[in-house]
Structure formats: structure tokens, C-alpha cells
Amino acid sequence: MAVLPTNPSSLELTISIPGFASSPTTFLPSSTVKKLDMNRVAIEEEWMEVEDEEENSLNGDTPRKKLRLTKEQSHLLEEKFRTNHTLNPKQKESLAMQLKLRPRQVEVWFQNRRARSKLKQTEMECEYLKRWFGTLTEQNRRLQREVEELRAMKVGPPTVLSPHSCDPLPASTLSMCPRCERVTTNTADKFLTDAVTLSPKVSTPALHSRQS
DNA sequence: CTCCCGGACAGATTTACCTCA
């Protein structure tokens, strides 16, 4: 395995040898892998050595170690992600080279990043829908109150006004509005019920167009 | 057209590491 002297001044984070995608577990002696500088072990021959070592130690019981990206690496990955959420093989290769990482690590990072941004988006939508639900609930309450008030008002002989001329219509005998010919009931009660049913339309928010 | 294979990806899960009480 390639164990190189650490250089604390070049990195904020020091890392251990990461696992490889092709091998589910990385088994390296913990005494030797601790605090390895990722940026110093990434050249090809060294990775080959690491892979050999891994191959040889697959049956060991040393727990795999996890890579921690440096701030610089994360920053560059984020920058690339901002312009492109997926990479073609060429881009992946060149970015990996630039970051001194393996292409597989770049690929994994992008996969996880996509998952994180989708999760974030879903959470935002969830919050938005919660607020919308609250608004609708409140609106519904208001309309119910209004219905109750209108019901209370109709206790005496009801007078229903034509929606067009505002002329009083005899509600008890009304069967149809003379103008629009749509009211089929002859009771003010039904008229009021319809008014509630036909409450103002609430436009559905365009959830997917809110992403910026 | 169907089958098979390999690569890319999403989603779920595991796990190492970090922070904080």
C-alpha cells in the first residue's frame, strides 16, 4: 500500500484510503491507513498498489475507511454540478483527473448529489403543499361560516335576487332564472348550496416550475 | 423480433466519521 507522509498544510482534511466500487469492502490495517493525504496517493501507480493491497486483504476484518473530500474538491464538484447534473464518460474522466480522484468516485459523488438535490426539492414541495393546505382549510372554514350566516338570514320568507337584474325573485316558487335558465331548484336553500359548491377556483400551484 | 450483455442511473441502505450535549 502507498503510505505517504501527510502534509497538514496542504489539506484541511486528511483522509484514509477509500473503498473501491469494484470491491465491496476495503480492508487495510487501521494503523497504516489513518490520516493519509488523499491528494498524495492518487497517482496511478499508487492506486494500483492500493488495489493490489485491497485484493489481498479482502478476507481480512479491517473495516473499510472512508474518503473525505477536501474543500477544494467539493467546491469544484459543486461548480460542475451547477452547470451539469450528469457527466459523460469523458467529462467524468477529466474531472477525476483534475480532482485526483478515481472516475468512480466522481460518479458516486454525482449520484449522491442528484439524490440530495431531489430530496431537498421534495422537502420544499412538501412544505409548500402544507402551506397551501392550510390556506385552503382556512378558506373552507370562512365559506362554511358564510353559509351558516346566509342560512340564518333566510329564516323569514326568503327573498332571492336575480344575479343579473338584482330584481327580487319569489324564492319559494322560483324554478329557473329567467336570464340564464340554469337554476333548476325552486328553493333558496339549494341556491345557497350551489353558491358554496361553485366557490371561487383556486389555481393549483405550478410546483415544477418553481425550481430556480 | 427476441435474447443477452454491459453501462448508466435511481433509490435504498450501510457505514465511517463528525459534532454536540
Added chain:
DNA sequence: AGTGAGGTAAATCTGTCCGGG
């Protein structure tokens, strides 16, 4: 200083889709 809980992110696993032979 030590420790356990919880969070984060890298890595892995599994299943699906799709293009090419």
C-alpha cells in the same frame, strides 16, 4: 477526557432502463 446520539456524506447494493451485438 470520554461517551452516546444523531447527522452527514461516501460507498455499496439492487433493480430498471436502454442501446448495441
